[in-house]
Amino acid sequence: MSQNLGNLEETVLLIVAVMPDEAYGYTVSEQYYKTMGSRISISAVHTVLKRLEKKGFIKSKMGGSTAERGGRRKRIFSVTKLGLKTLEEIQENRMKLWNMMPKLNFSH
Amino acid sequence: MQNAPKSDSPPKWANRFLEWYCAHHLIDEIQGDLLEAFYYRYQELGMRRAKWWFIWDVIRFFRPSSFGKQQFNTNSIAMFKNYLKVSFRNFVRNKVYSSINLSGLIVGIAACLLISLHVIEEFSYDNFHPYSKDTYRVVMDMYAKGELRTKSAPIYAAVGPNLAKDFPEIVAAMRILPFGGGVYSVRQEDGSQIRFNEEKAVLADPNFFELFGFKLIDGDPKNVLSEPRQIVISESTAKRYFGNKNPIGENIVWRGRDDTKVTGVFEDFPENSHMQFDMITSLKSWEGYDEWVNNWGWYDFYTFIRLSENVDINVFRTKISQYLDEKKAESFAENNIRQELVLQPIEDIHLYSKGLSWEMGENGGAENVYFLIAIAALILIIAWVNFINLSTARAVKRAKEVGVRKVVGAGKSQLIIQFLAEAFLYNFVAVLIATGIVALLVPVINGAIEISLERTLLYSNLVILGLSLLIVAGTAISGLYPAFVLTSFKPITVIRGNLYKRKGKLGFRQVLVVFQFTASITLILGTFIVVKQLQFMRSQDLGFSPEQNLVVRGATSGSGGDDLDQRSQRFRNELLELPAVLNHAITNNIPGRENFGISGYTSIIFPDDLQNLYNVHTDDNFFVNFDIEFLAGRNFSKEILTDTAAVILNESAIRLLGFDSPDAALAEKLNPNTRREFKIIGVVNDYHQASLRDNLDPIAFFYHDGRGRFNLIKLSTNDYPDVVRQIESVWDKVYPDNPFDFFFMDEFFDRQYKSDEKFNSIFIGFAGLAIFVACIGLFGLVSFTAEQSKKEISIRKVLGASVSKVVFLLAKDYARLIFIAILIAFPLAYYLMKQWLQGYAYQTSISAGVFVMGGLLISVIAFLTVSFKSFNVANSNPVNSLRDE
Numbered sequence: 001m002s003q004n005l006g007n008l009e010e011t012v013l014l015i016v017a018v019m020p021d022e023a024y025g026y027t028v029s030e031q032y033y034k035t036m037g038s039r040i041s042i043s044a045v046h047t048v049l050k051r052l053e054k055k056g057f058i059k060s061k062m063g064g065s066t067a068e069r070g071g072r073r074k075r076i077f078s079v080t081k082l083g084l085k086t087l088e089e090i091q092e093n094r095m096k097l098w099n100m101m102p103k104l105n106f107s108h
Numbered sequence: 109m110q111n112a113p114k115s116d117s118p119p120k121w122a123n124r125f126l127e128w129y130c131a132h133h134l135i136d137e138i139q140g141d142l143l144e145a146f147y148y149r150y151q152e153l154g155m156r157r158a159k160w161w162f163i164w165d166v167i168r169f170f171r172p173s174s175f176g177k178q179q180f181n182t183n184s185i186a187m188f189k190n191y192l193k194v195s196f197r198n199f200v201r202n203k204v205y206s207s208i209n210l211s212g213l214i215v216g217i218a219a220c221l222l223i224s225l226h227v228i229e230e231f232s233y234d235n236f237h238p239y240s241k242d243t244y245r246v247v248m249d250m251y252a253k254g255e256l257r258t259k260s261a262p263i264y265a266a267v268g269p270n271l272a273k274d275f276p277e278i279v280a281a282m283r284i285l286p287f288g289g290g291v292y293s294v295r296q297e298d299g300s301q302i303r304f305n306e307e308k309a310v311l312a313d314p315n316f317f318e319l320f321g322f323k324l325i326d327g328d329p330k331n332v333l334s335e336p337r338q339i340v341i342s343e344s345t346a347k348r349y350f351g352n353k354n355p356i357g358e359n360i361v362w363r364g365r366d367d368t369k370v371t372g373v374f375e376d377f378p379e380n381s382h383m384q385f386d387m388i389t390s391l392k393s394w395e396g397y398d399e400w401v402n403n404w405g406w407y408d409f410y411t412f413i414r415l416s417e418n419v420d421i422n423v424f425r426t427k428i429s430q431y432l433d434e435k436k437a438e439s440f441a442e443n444n445i446r447q448e449l450v451l452q453p454i455e456d457i458h459l460y461s462k463g464l465s466w467e468m469g470e471n472g473g474a475e476n477v478y479f480l481i482a483i484a485a486l487i488l489i490i491a492w493v494n495f496i497n498l499s500t501a502r503a504v505k506r507a508k509e510v511g512v513r514k515v516v517g518a519g520k521s522q523l524i525i526q527f528l529a530e531a532f533l534y535n536f537v538a539v540l541i542a543t544g545i546v547a548l549l550v551p552v553i554n555g556a557i558e559i560s561l562e563r564t565l566l567y568s569n570l571v572i573l574g575l576s577l578l579i580v581a582g583t584a585i586s587g588l589y590p591a592f593v594l595t596s597f598k599p600i601t602v603i604r605g606n607l608y609k610r611k612g613k614l615g616f617r618q619v620l621v622v623f624q625f626t627a628s629i630t631l632i633l634g635t636f637i638v639v640k641q642l643q644f645m646r647s648q649d650l651g652f653s654p655e656q657n658l659v660v661r662g663a664t665s666g667s668g669g670d671d672l673d674q675r676s677q678r679f680r681n682e683l684l685e686l687p688a689v690l691n692h693a694i695t696n697n698i699p700g701r702e703n704f705g706i707s708g709y710t711s712i713i714f715p716d717d718l719q720n721l722y723n724v725h726t727d728d729n730f731f732v733n734f735d736i737e738f739l740a741g742r743n744f745s746k747e748i749l750t751d752t753a754a755v756i757l758n759e760s761a762i763r764l765l766g767f768d769s770p771d772a773a774l775a776e777k778l779n780p781n782t783r784r785e786f787k788i789i790g791v792v793n794d795y796h797q798a799s800l801r802d803n804l805d806p807i808a809f810f811y812h813d814g815r816g817r818f819n820l821i822k823l824s825t826n827d828y829p830d831v832v833r834q835i836e837s838v839w840d841k842v843y844p845d846n847p848f849d850f851f852f853m854d855e856f857f858d859r860q861y862k863s864d865e866k867f868n869s870i871f872i873g874f875a876g877l878a879i880f881v882a883c884i885g886l887f888g889l890v891s892f893t894a895e896q897s898k899k900e901i902s903i904r905k906v907l908g909a910s911v912s913k914v915v916f917l918l919a920k921d922y923a924r925l926i927f928i929a930i931l932i933a934f935p936l937a938y939y940l941m942k943q944w945l946q947g948y949a950y951q952t953s954i955s956a957g958v959f960v961m962g963g964l965l966i967s968v969i970a971f972l973t974v975s976f977k978s979f980n981v982a983n984s985n986p987v988n989s990l991r992d993e
Contacts, residue, residue, distance in 0.1 A: 025140075042145060042169075046138065
């Protein structure tokens with residue numbers, strides 16, 4: 001499963017997972033900037049979210065609107081079971097690798 | 109485009125654009141996110157950056173996924189992609205032809221743009237005044253014996269105020285008197301003086317700044333000029349005299365006598381005005397101001413009026429033209445003359461003042477502007493013709509593509525769209541590159557010739573609109589014909605066999621080549637004549653010798669007339685002691701400077717008709733300094749006291765007065781039996797008072813031995829810097845209160861040809877461009893023909909044809925076309941240049957030599973272009989092009 005997930009997709013999926021009920025285009029792009037330190041455009045975020053939804057890792061529903069949005073509603077994303085499982089799988093695989101890391105390198 | 113949205117909202121146009129392209133079911137999330145992002149970024153990063161982010165995001169979202177699938181036919185997108193791809197591949201595959209096509213277009217459009225910048229500037233003169241459409245200058249047509257003699261820009265002092273009184277249609281009238289020149293000085297705190305000789309200084313009525321759109325930086329437009337002894341100066345002039353001090357309320361002394369107070373400072377006049385003043389003094393400062401209201405004899409006043417908005421201008425023109433008939437009835441009847449007032453829109457003054465005498469400064473000419481427009485259009489058309497020619501010539505290669513597309517099922521309209529898209533692409537790219545080139549070139553051109561192009565105009569709405577139209581027109585003109593030609597091929601003939609035939613009748617392509625070369629030859633001939641005319645004017649005998657004459661502007665600052673007269677005498681005496689000074693003359697006018705002094709005179713032959721002669725007040729040394737030849741009689745003499753009532757006339761003057769020969773005029777009188785009677789003591793040869801553009805002036809010379817407007821100093825040496833230094837030290841001794849202001853007579857006279865020179869360099873430059881574009885087109889065409897007939901040539905060579913025979917074979921077709929072009933161009937050029945030369949009083953001949961040279965030149969250029977490629981092909985090994993069959 002996990003080989004279907006690109007680097008950016010994985011990060012965005014993680015961001016959606018840590019922001020329950022608050023993940024939509026703008027907040028995801030802001031969160032990305034805050035944690036990763038570089039910017040990606042909102043249009044790129046939209047593309048990634050759409051792709052993730054198509055793959056079934058996340059699902060979406062329309063949320064409320066605010067004045068800042070000029071009265072436009074949000075499309076709020078949340079992680080599906082499949083998405084969560086995939087993330088866990090990736091993490092597990094990584095931890096395996098981390099545990100195999102020779103300790104010597106860290107002693108200095 | 110400058111957008112001014114509310115301070116806290118994103119750019120409106122970007123938002124609208126987003127709403128326009130975004131699919132309905134996606135607008136919530138996309139626009140919402142962008143607006144929210146804008147909202148927070150605005151607080152965090154500020155307005156500017158938030159806006160740029162917003163625009164960038166809107167552009168990033170502009171992609172098919174945002175459009176919503178149901179509205180968009182992806183097949184046509186794919187086809188467009190294919191068209192672009194094929195265009196690009198074609199470009200790359202035929203680099204030579206494509207770059208010829210493109211570079212021709214670029215050069216053509218760049219030339220067009222450059223000329224447009226200049227033309228826009230020329231047409232913008234004086235359009236910035238409020239009500240400029242209702243503002244007119246009143247000028248005067250002067251008739252004698254029912255014949256139009258002179259058109260005068262300035263008119264009588266009394267006309268302005270009286271017109272305003274008599275016609276309710278006139279909202280305001282304003283007069284300018286161009287006699288503010290002379291020395292202006294300002295006393296410094298340490299007792300020294302700052303002084304300059306000012307030329308661009310005038311006197312004007314109080315409402316100057318209300319009528320015109322010139323901006324006052326300091327001072328109230330209503331009363332800066334309302335009282336005597338008030339002066340308004342330009343910003344740069346204020347800097348010159350006062351540095352950074354506030355000039356308001358300061359004192360400036362005019363001519364060492366008149367104190368004036370600075371009441372205002374105006375922004376330096378924009379370049380696109382026919383008026384260019386540094387200083388404006390209130391008209392009331394001029395002596396005897398109160399009496400002018402009824403002065404109908406002195407016409408030195410430029411008079412402007414503003415009409416109320418709903419006046420029928422034609423009716424008003426008729427009314428005003430008869431105005432002087434009543435006011436000057438007596439004078440008209442007595443002298444058999446008539447004068448008509450004429451209205452000239454202020455926006456027309458710069459371009460349409462030809463033939464008007466005594467203008468404020470040199471104006472532009474509408475003819476030159478139209479000429480340039482024509483050349484620009486010509487270059488562009490030649491470039492488009494290149495495109496048409498090369499595209500249709502390449503049809504053979506493209507025909508296979510077309511054939512395959514048709515077989516696969518492309519309709520004719522689709523193919524036409526494809527080729528139009530290709531033409532559009534070329535034109536679009538050419539416009540972009542040309543605009544970039546022009547932006548880079550403008551500073552270079554501004555430095556090279558005395559012309560000021562405004563680069564910012566490139567971003568003006570007018571130019572952007574023009575360029576868009578150009579792209580559309582270019583696409584249509586250069587794309588339609590090839591599109592129809594290319595799409596009309598039948599697939600079966602195209603795919604099966606060769607379309608190409610080298611020999612043919614005079615087809616469309618040939619006609620176009622003839623047109624291109626007709627234009628090129630006409631331009632070459634035109635260039636020759638334009639250059640020849642300037643050389644001719646420069647090489648003509650002027651009737652006087654300007655060489656080695658130094659001119660020093662006369663002193664104007666002194667305690668009074670007597671003082672200046674005495675000092676003038678002293679200056680002369682001390683000057684003549686210098687070994688390098690041969691002679692010294694005093695005069696109120698010099699050649700190359702328009703003479704404002706003109707009066708009517710009678711003679712024994714025309715006792716009742718006034719003949720207009722220009723007045724020059726000078727002394728005997730004037731004729732010596734300039735080597736002016738006496739045809740009869742003698743020079744003035746200091747010893748003969750009656751010479752103050754004597755006059756010397758030139759040849760044109762005696763002819764005008766009715767005398768048959770110089771000797772017949774001698775001992776006769778000017779103004780016989782009147783109080784202003786002068787004895788004719790000498791007749792001199794005509795000399796050119798103005799450039800050879802104008803006719804010879806009839807001149808009456810009167811004896812004047814005192815101070816003068818100009819000191820004319822004849823030098824015996826060519827070591828100018830040293831002599832000038834010596835003369836300056838004499839000047840400073842005699843005139844410590846006047847600046848030393850000098851120039852050389854020959855340079856001054858030559859200055860009149862500046863505008864001719866400018867026109868020449870522009871003309872030559874663009875003619876060269878046109879020929880270049882035509883030649884690269886021809887080159888492309890020839891290369892193509894040569895390429896196509898490779899096999900034919902190879903076979904001929906195998907069978908024994910020589911290289912020269914083959915070259916001749918290829919060149920023959922084009923030689924015929926060039927010959928036809930020459931036949932058309934010769935009479936055309938002759939006619940056009942004859943028209944152009946009408947603007948000059950002294951015209952060079954349009955000799956056969958010019959035509960021979962022009963014809964030879966174009967033949968050589970064309971032959972080189974053709975043979976370059978032909979030799980290449982003719983020299984190639986026949987095996988290379990024959991082995992693959």
